[in-house]
Every structure is written in structure tokens, then in C-alpha cells.
Amino acid sequence: MAQIVAQQASMTAAEFEAWAQLPENAERRLELVMGEMRDVVSNNYASAVAARISGFLFVYLQKHPMGYLTGADGGYCVGDDRYIPDVAYISQQRQPQPSREAYNPQPPDLAVEVLSPSDDLHVVRRKVTNYLAVGVVVWLVLPEERAVEVYAPGQAVQRLGEKETLSGGELLPGFSLPIKEIFPA
Secondary structure: OOEEEEEEOOOOHHHHHHHHOOHHHOOOOEEEEOOEEEEEEOOHHHHHHHHHHHHHHHHHHHHOOOEEEEOOOOEEEEOOEEEOOOEEEEEOOOOOOOOOOOEEOOOOOEEEEEOOOOOOHHHHHHHHHHHHHOOOEEEEEEHHHOEEEEEOOOOOOEEEOOOOEEEOOOOOOOOEEEHHHOOOO
């Protein structure tokens, strides 16, 4: 997950979307978390980790064309919040065509958030809770610990270390990724 820099408090989703669509904000990556607008700022290591995960998912989806993959510029509506996960997947079953909206009105099926050292853990946990509330599976990647926490609605969190393998489960059948492959040497 990219570092988030707070900008303004107490915005509604409609106010946020209007503000985010202004021409002067076209180059900014903005999220609305708990009514607070935030600039999303990434660091190179977190970005490299997200790119590796995206690459593995891309190859899988090339062989199993069952949905769409977005990177750190693809926004989603998650309840009243607006998030930009580092990597996300949405199935064709839920959305037959890719969204062309700045913030896809459908939440993703899978959100991958790569934790940066400067992230506010309270905000990250709130986002995970909100994702789960709308049925999103979350892979929270912890680069400093070289681990991944898997959150799925109605299930206990699963923590995977470097010697374990991340599974796509029912969402991405047959997808598997050794945790050690996620992190650059």
C-alpha cells in the first residue's frame, strides 16, 4: 500500500468525486478513506513488490481470461470510500466489461495492498474492514516481514510466510504464488 498523505477531512463521496475530477487533480492519485481525502504516494520498493504480484496475476489471467486486472491507478468504490489498491482483480462475471470510470462503481473481487513503512496502520486496518464488508478478498503484503495476510469475508485471517504459498482459492482457481517470489532479492 502506498503512503497516504491526508489532505482534507469530512468529505462525502460525491464531494470527493467532483473534486478529484477537476483538471488540476488529473495527475494525482486520490483516495477517500473514512471521509478524509488523501494523496496516495508510493515508494519504489512497495511499487516493485506490487508490480511482481501484478505480473504473476497477469500471466495467470492470460491463460484464464476470467476478469480484469488493475494497477495502482485503478480506483474502486468501496461503500462510501474510494480506494486505489496497489493491484486489484474483478471478475467478468461481476463486470462483463472493464470500467472506464475514475473509480469503478463495483468493488474489486480481490484487492492487494502493499504496506509501506510510513502507512498509518489504523487506516490500513479500516480499509481491510471496509473491503471485507463488501465481499472483497484482501492480500495485505508486509514487505518488512516478507509475509502476506489473506483476509476473506467470513474467514479467519491467514498469515503466510516466505516458505508458504499464496493460493487464489475459489476466486482464482489454480493460481498459486510462492511468497518468496513476491519479494525482490
